[in-house]
Amino acid sequence: MATGSEVDHTDMQIRRATRADLLSIYRIEKRVFEQPWPYTAFERFLTEPNFLVAAVGEQVAGYVVADVTPNFGRDIGHIKDLAIHPDMQGRGLGRRLLQRAIVGLTIAQASRIKLEVREHNSRAIALYRDEGFRPARRIPRYYSDGEAALVLIKQLQSGSVNGSTETGEERTTPSDRMDPN
Numbered sequence: 001m002a003t004g005s006e007v008d009h010t011d012m013q014i015r016r017a018t019r020a021d022l023l024s025i026y027r028i029e030k031r032v033f034e035q036p037w038p039y040t041a042f043e044r045f046l047t048e049p050n051f052l053v054a055a056v057g058e059q060v061a062g063y064v065v066a067d068v069t070p071n072f073g074r075d076i077g078h079i080k081d082l083a084i085h086p087d088m089q090g091r092g093l094g095r096r097l098l099q100r101a102i103v104g105l106t107i108a109q110a111s112r113i114k115l116e117v118r119e120h121n122s123r124a125i126a127l128y129r130d131e132g133f134r135p136a137r138r139i140p141r142y143y144s145d146g147e148a149a150l151v152l153i154k155q156l157q158s159g160s161v162n163g164s165t166e167t168g169e170e171r172t173t174p175s176d177r178m179d180p181n
Contacts, residue, residue, distance in 0.1 A: 024060035032083040066101040077105030077113035105140040116149040
């Protein structure tokens with residue numbers, strides 16, 4: 001894996017994950033998480049348009065797994081997994097992957113996006129807050145080691161990718177302020 005404090009973003013590509021990426025993705029998962037997903041979990045998401053990788057040169061540096069669940073016309077996007085290789089962290093790759101997943105889930109007509117994060121993962125929580133996610137609830141003992149998870153929600157505006165309507169006006173309705181659960 002390349003080192004250095006900055007990634008030359010002209011050499012970085014965000015693209016859909018392929019079967020050929022799975023071993024690299026799984027290796028990153030095992031290095032980053034104490035409770036990694038099994039390899040087969042990633043295989044199941046290969047058809048998802050928001051299973052994305054950040055590749056620097058020929059190497060996978062990180063990934064995000066996101067999908068949409070139908071919910072009676074107010075579909076819910078879910079960021080299921082996001083990880084960056086430890087040697088590549090702190091260079092903006094996680095933010096870029098998250099932003100691309102948000103755009104993809106918006107295009108897929110999600111009305112909001114949720115994710116779960118370890119309660120003490122302050123670095124990830126700061127990133128998610130910067131990108132518009134807000135705490136919705138806390139789930140005690142969510143992880144097998146007993147740590148709680150925070151469920152974070154980002155409300156999306158229907159009609160556009162950037163949160164404004166075709167005329168540039170912000171659109172808010174009472175239903176946008178409802179409890180996300």
